[in-house]
Amino acid sequence: MTENERSGPSRRALIGWGGAGLALGAAAAGGGVALSDGGLGLASAAPDHAVPFHGTHQAGIATPVQDRLHFAAFDVKTEDRAEFVQLLKDWTAAARLMTAGKPVGEGAYGGLAEAPPDDTGEALGLSPSRLTLTVGFGPSLFERFGLADRRPAGLADLPKFPGDNLDAARTGGDLCVQACADDPQVAVHAIRNLARVGFGKVAVRWSQLGFGKTSSTTPDAQTPRNLMGFKDGTRNIAGTETARLDKHVWVSASDGDAKSAWMTGGSYLVARRIRMNIETWDRASLQEQEDVFGRDKGEGAPVGKAKEHDAPFLKAMKPDAHVRLAHPDSNGGITILRRGYSFTDGTDGLGRLDAGLFFLAYQRDVREGFIPLQRRLSAHDALNEYIQHVGSAVFAVPPGVRDPHDWWGRTLFSKEA
Numbered sequence: 001m002t003e004n005e006r007s008g009p010s011r012r013a014l015i016g017w018g019g020a021g022l023a024l025g026a027a028a029a030g031g032g033v034a035l036s037d038g039g040l041g042l043a044s045a046a047p048d049h050a051v052p053f054h055g056t057h058q059a060g061i062a063t064p065v066q067d068r069l070h071f072a073a074f075d076v077k078t079e080d081r082a083e084f085v086q087l088l089k090d091w092t093a094a095a096r097l098m099t100a101g102k103p104v105g106e107g108a109y110g111g112l113a114e115a116p117p118d119d120t121g122e123a124l125g126l127s128p129s130r131l132t133l134t135v136g137f138g139p140s141l142f143e144r145f146g147l148a149d150r151r152p153a154g155l156a157d158l159p160k161f162p163g164d165n166l167d168a169a170r171t172g173g174d175l176c177v178q179a180c181a182d183d184p185q186v187a188v189h190a191i192r193n194l195a196r197v198g199f200g201k202v203a204v205r206w207s208q209l210g211f212g213k214t215s216s217t218t219p220d221a222q223t224p225r226n227l228m229g230f231k232d233g234t235r236n237i238a239g240t241e242t243a244r245l246d247k248h249v250w251v252s253a254s255d256g257d258a259k260s261a262w263m264t265g266g267s268y269l270v271a272r273r274i275r276m277n278i279e280t281w282d283r284a285s286l287q288e289q290e291d292v293f294g295r296d297k298g299e300g301a302p303v304g305k306a307k308e309h310d311a312p313f314l315k316a317m318k319p320d321a322h323v324r325l326a327h328p329d330s331n332g333g334i335t336i337l338r339r340g341y342s343f344t345d346g347t348d349g350l351g352r353l354d355a356g357l358f359f360l361a362y363q364r365d366v367r368e369g370f371i372p373l374q375r376r377l378s379a380h381d382a383l384n385e386y387i388q389h390v391g392s393a394v395f396a397v398p399p400g401v402r403d404p405h406d407w408w409g410r411t412l413f414s415k416e417a
Contacts (some may be wrong), residue, residue, distance in 0.1 A: 050128040053099045055400040056265050057250060060132035061337065061362050062239035064218045066180040069210030069341040070187040071271065071358065072195070073138070073173025073393055074202040081145040085413050087201045091135070091177075091194055092407040098190050101128035104197070120196065122189050129183035133190055135408045136269050136395025141174040150412060152260030154251065154268050154365040155396040161378040163388060170273055170391030173205045178269075178360070184211070206391070208273060210341025210358045217337070223300060223308060227342050227355055228281055228386070230293050231300035232322070234308055237337045248335040248369075249362050262411035265399030267362045270370040273343075273391030276356035281386045292382045294321030320382040331376060336361040336369050356387065366394055 051059050078084055094104045105118025142151035160166075177194055181187040188209075195204055214226045217239040223231040237244045246252070251263040281289070290296055294303055294317035302312030302323060317324040328335050339362065344355035363369030378384065398409055 048127040049130060050100050051130050051132050053096050053401065054403055054406075056402070057400045058132075058134045058266070058397060059099070059400070060134035060178055060180050061249065061267055061339070061397070062217055062237070062245055063132050063180075064130075064239060065213045065216055065339055066130050066132070066187075067182045067211070067213060068180065068184040068187050069213075069358065070179045070184070070191045070207065071176065071210065071360075072179075072191045072207040073176045073205045073271075074195075074198070075205045076141065076144060076174040076202050078201040079144075081413075083201060084145060085409075087198055088135075088409045088413070089407045090197050092401055094193060094197055095133045095190075095408075096404075098123075098193065099128060099131045099133060101126070101131075104193050120189065120192055122192075123186050126183055126186055129181040129186040131179065131181040131186050131190060133194075134178040134180075134269075134397060136176045136178070136397040137409070137412070138173045138175060138393060138395050140172065144174070145413075147412070150259055150262065152251075152263050152396060153256050154260060154263070154367065155394065156366045156371065158270070158366070158371065158392060158394055159375075161374055161389065163378055163384055164392070165388050165390055166392050167390050170206045170208075171393060173393050173395075175202070176269070176271070176393065176395050184209070208343060208358050208391075209345075210343050212342040214340045214342055214357060215338040217339070226340075226357055227276055227278065227344075228289070228293075229297055230289070230295060231308060232293070233338045233340075234300065235328075237335065244335065245337075248364055249337050251364055255365065262414065263396060263398060264411075267337075267364065267397045268366045268369070269395045269397050270359075270361045270363070270366060271391075271393045271395070272359040272389050274357045274359050275354065275388045275390045277386045277388070278353050278355050284386075291318050292322060292386070294318070294323035318382065320380050322377075322381055322383045325377055325381050326373065331373055334369060334373050336363045336373065362397070 051063055053059065076084060097104055103119035103124065108117045108119040108121030108124055111117060139151065139155055139157055142148055177191060179187040179190040191207065213224050215233045215236050216223055217236060223234050225231055237248060249267050251260065251266050253261065253264045286297065294312070295301060299306070300308035301310055302317070304313055304316045312323060312327065314324045314327055314329060324330060339360040341358045342355070343358050344353055346354055348354045361370055398411060401408060
């Protein structure tokens with residue numbers, strides 16, 4: 001192995017990351033930290049461990065949910081297809097290093113004094129903190145680079161749902177990066193450095209910090225609580241439930257037609273910023289709160305049951321209870337993998353907290369997952385009195401990076417594959 005293969009790309013060749021880009025082999029140093037487990041990261045649940053980067057599926061979907069999130073949607077600025085493909089390769093190489101707990105390129109110091117460092121440095125000395133980086137492509141990307149005939153049918157535009165009050169500044173995006181970690185500084189560092197690598201080719205459209213995971217993909221783990229104090233998504237798909245993942249989350253080679261073949265092993269992501277009317281909710285009686293969810297607030301048990309994981313008796317709940325309306329038994333078996341986080345972003349200028357749920361849901365087909373489920377919820381859910389959807393985006397999340405020679409989006413950009 002050469003010196004460059006050990007340390008990453010040369011700053012002299014990549015000042016400002018505007019040159020030829022990262023060589024895939026040069027960044028492979030971060031790829032051997034842990035054996036691949038298909039992108040699930042199940043073998044690396046300890047907080048200081050690195051989650052395997054390579055796998056059949058991207059990490060950060062079925063991976064055990066970390067404590068913190070930094071999610072960013074980007075607009076593509078370049079019109080050059082080859083330049084954009086090189087960016088995806090550069091991002092992949094940088095992600096290999098960062099998910100292994102290593103700095104980007106030659107690092108944050110020790111290089112040419114006349115040039116900016118390759119890494120911004122705020123994660124120096126920190127562990128990998130189970131960092132995962134997950135990339136997705138928005139519908140608008142398929143209007144570029146001759147990709148119109150490669151847009152899969154499962155990447156459906158979301159309709160306007162009753163009650164939506166979407167802020168255009170927090171909606172859409174050509175592509176996204178989801179950074180999850182147990183240390184917020186590690187997650188922020190990852191997005192910051194990818195944005196820096198992409199300077200001039202992409203620009204951040206909007207981003208969201210998240211804390212307090214509200215869902216679990218770990219079997220038998222206690223379900224986290226949202227900012228309303230309730231457990232929600234108790235029967236979320238676990239990362240070990242391969243049959244449920246194959247049925248509800250991962251795109252199969254049998255799905256769709258030739259246009260969607262490149263998505264085999266991938267998934268579709270819906271991201272929704274849901275504002276909670278915290279002050280109104282906090283004045284509601286305990287009985288009303290429990291009726292709205294269909295669970296008791298202490299244990300999280302369904303109405304009439306004793307334990308959180310007891311099978312719910314849906315007819316015992318009010319007809320507009322959230323759990324009753326969202327349950328697969330009420331929706332023809334519709335099941336999504338939830339991976340949301342709480343957020344609080346100061347105030348709304350009227351003395352109220354700008355807080356709520358940053359909802360992330362993965363599914364095999366948006367048309368058969370989020371869209372019919374949200375239509376039912378937006379029309380009947382008692383929870384609507386206390387929430388409002390204010391941001392929205394949908395992305396096609398391609399399959400995982402298989403080996404040190406692979407890169408994000410290779411199956412889509414087949415001409416360069």
